[in-house]
Amino acid sequence: MVQLKNSVLGQASFANYWFAQILSSTSFQMLSVAIGWQMYEVTHDAFSLGFVGLAQFIPMVLLTLVVGQVADRFDRRKIVFICLTVEATIAALLLFGNLAGWLGREQILVAAAIIGASRAFEGPSSSALLPQLVPKKILTQAISWSTSAGQTAQILGPSLGGLLFSIGPTFVYLTAIMALLVGAFLIIFIRMERSVRKSEPVSMRSVFLGLVFIYRHPIILGTISLDLFAVLLGGATALLPIFAQDILHTGAWGLGILRTAPAVGALLMSIVFGYFPLKKAFGPTLFGALGVFGLATMLFALSNSLMVSLIALLLIGASDVVSVVIRSTLVQLQTPDEMRGRVNAVNSLFIGTSNQLGEFESGMVAGFTGAPRAAFIGGIGTLAIAGLWMYLFPSLRRLQSLSEVKEG
Structure with missing residues (x-):
């Protein structure tokens, strides 16, 4: 019992975090597959596929200094929760757009950009949250398991996304919505090992x-x-x-x-x-x-x-x-x-x-x-x-x- 308590596997908050990571990353991979396929179905243009990746990448570059400030000033659990909820909302809009038939090139690019912006906030906040969940002595073990969550998503996400898309894009979006909402639910109930310290006032220096x-x-x-x-x-x-x-x-x-x-x-x-x-x-x-x-x-x-x-x-x-x-x-x-x-x-x-x-x-x-x-x-x-x-x-x-x- 003592050994389990001192292990990362015995930390309830880390278990919530780990499963939420898998659900979030897998959903992102699934949505990337679906968005890419739908963009090509709509445009039959290779350049448009490149713009999807660019739309997801540009927010990360532009928001780098902003997201760091946000992650250091607010509750990181709530930031990740909001990001997952936003991504679920975008997946829902893609679902309705697909069903209603109004999903086009511009709508897909806007959705990709919003998802990219949300991921830009989620990534640093999630990474900064991890050391607050476990004691220092098992941090390396926690990071290893966190890395395994990302690798699991890289294996599971594209294959699951491709399989569900072959049945119909509706199934991809529905699965992503449910996974993201469950991940958000898990994150919000995390209890932190250490609390966030107050940071200095906002300035160019900070x-x-x-x-x-x-x-x-x-x-x-x-x-x-x-x-x-x-x-x-x-x-x-x-x-x-x-x-x-x-x-x-x-x-x-x-x-x-x-x-x-x-x-x-x-x-x-x-x-x-x-x-x-x-x-x-x-x-x-x-x-x-x-x-x-x-x-x-x-x-x-x-x-x-x-x-x-x-x-x-x-x-x-x-x-x-x-x-x-x-x-x-x-x-x-x-x-x-x-x-x-x-x-x-x-x-x-x-x-x-x-x-x-x-x-x-x-x-x-x-x-x-x-x-x-x-x-x-x-x-x-x-x-x-x-x-x-x-x-x-x-x-x-x-x-x-x-x-x-x-x-x-």
Whole structure:
């Protein structure tokens, strides 16, 4: 009984948070599938599909400084609750628009933009809420289980969305509405381990204080910037359609398997971390995981075998989760509670930017050199970034345990 109490699995508030995360992220993935399909059905235009992604991404960039302030000044549970309710409302409008026949290109883009704005507020608030739910000694375990929720959604969401959409878009929207409302219900009844401290009055200084704080703390600056540049250069997954069709000759079914493999590897590793959290050699393990990520990317680039490619992608997903859990733990522990919203907002922007720009970078390099060379160059780039960051941030490289990290 004592062991369960000291475990993240024994924390009722964290269980609510974890299930709400799965429901929220799965719903977002399902809605993304449905919105993309409906946009193409309405317009038959590839550029319009690109605008859907842009509509979701732009609010995150424009609202970065605002959402951080909001997350640091108001009850984070209520922020997440409002965001989930807004997303459920948009899903309901998409449902009625589909049934009534008035759903067009402009309506879909507006819906995508509102969902993107809501997610921009939800992400930093949810991340900043997590350290308030569990004691510090099991924070790493909590982050691992939180990561597993995201990976579960990445596996479950697109496949479930595609399956339900094949029956009818109505079923996608109805399922998303119910899941989002249940998630909102779970969030609002969370009891926090630690309460939010009062923050300073609003000023230009307070708005930019998150950026200043990150710059003045080498471990946080190193971890956030490492994610930005490593993912930026190692985005081989954006090239999967080319590998599936032209190199592995598997067709659409192979593409589905290839897309799922990194998420499966990430989910398995996050579950391992959930039961066996890392307790020492944080710095060496972080850079070791990046090394595996780079080498696995290079292996994928050289592979002409579906099995070898799947193994490489599993390793990519698993090694990425190792670095994600370590980086998230270090950022959360070094950031004071009244600053977590602003710091997590910047972190979310960096992660989103690295994913978007990483896909763009991989596509551009592949256009000039071919997909295998582009992926191989990306793997080498990740190894180079890991080596450079080991030199630029020696405190991060030498970090052995969380006891060396000053809690915010």
